[in-house]
Amino acid sequence: xxxxxxxxxxxxxxxxxxxxxxxxxxxxxxxxxxxxxxxxxxxxxxxxxxxxxxxxxxxxxxxxxxxxxxxxxxxxxxxxxxxxxxxxxxxxxxxxxxxxxxxxxxxxxxxxxxxxxxxxxxxxxxxxxxxxxxxxxxxxxxxxxxxxxxxxxxxxxxxxxxxxxxxxxxxxxxxxxxxxxxxxxxxxxxxxxxxxxxxxxxxxxxxxxxxxxxxxxxxx
Numbered sequence: 001x002x003x004x005x006x007x008x009x010x011x012x013x014x015x016x017x018x019x020x021x022x023x024x025x026x027x028x029x030x031x032x033x034x035x036x037x038x039x040x041x042x043x044x045x046x047x048x049x050x051x052x053x054x055x056x057x058x059x060x061x062x063x064x065x066x067x068x069x070x071x072x073x074x075x076x077x078x079x080x081x082x083x084x085x086x087x088x089x090x091x092x093x094x095x096x097x098x099x100x101x102x103x104x105x106x107x108x109x110x111x112x113x114x115x116x117x118x119x120x121x122x123x124x125x126x127x128x129x130x131x132x133x134x135x136x137x138x139x140x141x142x143x144x145x146x147x148x149x150x151x152x153x154x155x156x157x158x159x160x161x162x163x164x165x166x167x168x169x170x171x172x173x174x175x176x177x178x179x180x181x182x183x184x185x186x187x188x189x190x191x192x193x194x195x196x197x198x199x200x201x202x203x204x205x206x207x208x209x210x211x212x213x214x215x216x217x218x219x220x
Contacts, residue, residue: 043122084123110203113179161213
């Protein structure tokens, strides 16, 4: 089962794009519009090169309107980063909950990361390629992706294998790292391997490893 992590990000944005940008919007819709515009600017320019003027222009609003919602550029970046991190974490949890078959769980979870990095909006660059990781609040959000995704995976490993919490967590972090690094490598690489094939290959590799740990109900 393929989980589309961008669905969580795009619903509000799609509603926003249906309205004229210069019109008066409810506060929640205006915030979603500003975040969508900020994503475009930050992905294209990076944090340091992006300016609040650029984001306001992209959103079709005045700077005072932008500052009503976000006191500064870092506040805006952190709000967008938190949203992006939530997207991949929630998609990972959904993938794990989508089936009781662990082989399919591995496949669904691996595809979450490939779907995420392949998304045309480029939100993954905020999480995995941020140029602001020296900022403590940014680093905390980026680390949260590994931590919370690994926590969800570790719980499944622990329940099904009887391994200790520490053992389950180490295996879970390894799986998250495999998914994240391979997906980014695939996206950046000069290859004719399709997204589906790449995810399938890495999923098979992951399953050959994690599938070797017996389920506790097998009596092993």
